[in-house]
Amino acid sequence: MHEKTAWADPATRRAWRRTAVFRCAAVLGWMAGFPAWLFAVVMTPVWLLVVWMPVLFVGIWYALLAAVAASSLMGMRRVLRVYPWQAGIAEVRSKKNGSTQFLVPNPERPEKTVGLGFGGVIGTGRHFWVRAVKSGQVTTAWFAGDPRYLGVMATPGPRNLLQVAQREATDSRMSPRKRGVSPGARALARAAGARVGED
Template identity: 80%
Template sequence: MTSAVHYKTAWEDPATRQAWRRTAMFRCAALLGWLLGFPAWLFVVVLTPTWLLVLWLPMLCVGIWYALLAMVAVASVRGMRRVLRVYPWQVDIAEAGRKKNGSTRFVVPDPERPEKSVSLGYGGMIGTGQHFWVRTVKSGRITTTWFAGDPRYLGVVATPGPRNLLWLAQREATDSRMSPRKRGVSPGARALARSAGARVGED
């Protein structure tokens, strides 16, 4: 069997495609679960005394927040596939560590200047503390990961296998209110990043 790192792109690896499908199914199921929770919440409210609204309203706010997080997670699945279709896996290249605010940081060498590194972050928001990557990095069970992408723009990290896929991006690579990164990036690297869905600016 061909190793995942020997393919031209990560998506060519059958195990990667299977991991992506598992991720997509899990996130869609989680979103559906949160959405189905709203009719259940309304049913409970109708059947209970009015004074219990002081309890049910905070639960509604929590449900809305987690549903929004689930929507973001589902939306990132498509971006994940775009990255995997462009870049190959690089084994044990991203160092995973914990930031002071409790979020997770992935430090990856700059593709064109390996002596320098670039950081990609995940977490730090309410509701992300129990995410797999935040928990396992905090516990010290994971220190290095697989990485596909360009850390100056966006990428996907995974545990060996690959498993536990996570899409990451620099804010300027996705936020139209910010100027996309150009300095220190070759035209070829920018073209790849554009194919993977990043904002790279005009040539």
């Protein structure tokens, strides 16, 4: 990759737009399921509520997962506007708890890797990254970002965009990472939307 940032690549912008359409459609689809559920409840015998209530709870959970995925779109674009793609540097493996782990070289100590995770939550087992890694279909990935803070994973192309982050880079209840990170790297991470603390 020769572009200064991943976003400068037209293929990245197309991949982001495809991701945005899919995620927004998923949210609308799950929301549209509620009137269908209500219609089914009204049109069937009362005793069938023992079936329809679990369906409602599952629908709400998947709608929340879809909403969270859609809410990450702007953060993903922000990362892609700051960092370039690094092709094939991320090792991908499946963990016993059903989640996916990405191992990315530390930018300032390339001999060491930093782990980023995805999945392990009820409802994420059918996500592309969990399925593809578990089956061995995907073993390496493109990465844009700083693994000590946050980034975007992709399969070559780029395709199948996924935002990943260290918890302390996004959770205000935790102290942001400062140790072992240069001022320049922290400035880039801040521009990408990570919590890096005060200088």
